[in-house]
Amino acid sequence: MSGPTVELESDKCVASGQCVVAAMQVFDQDDDGIAILLDERPAPALLDDVREAVAVCPAAAIRLVER
Numbered sequence: 001m002s003g004p005t006v007e008l009e010s011d012k013c014v015a016s017g018q019c020v021v022a023a024m025q026v027f028d029q030d031d032d033g034i035a036i037l038l039d040e041r042p043a044p045a046l047l048d049d050v051r052e053a054v055a056v057c058p059a060a061a062i063r064l065v066e067r
């Protein structure tokens with residue numbers, strides 16, 4: 001399967017939760033608030049939300065790799 005892939009560097013996460021607000025079908029948070037990636041290859045309809053999550057992440061811990 002091809003298409004964009006979401007990459008999350010959880011060790012950079014500062015637990016702001018902005019990714020969950022922007023793309024709750026793709027991200028969640030653990031008990032400490034650290035981001036969890038739920039879907040590394042989200043449906044095309046969710047890509048704008050993922051791009052928003054990338055843009056608002058204060059730690060620059062999320063990337064959308066378009067192949």
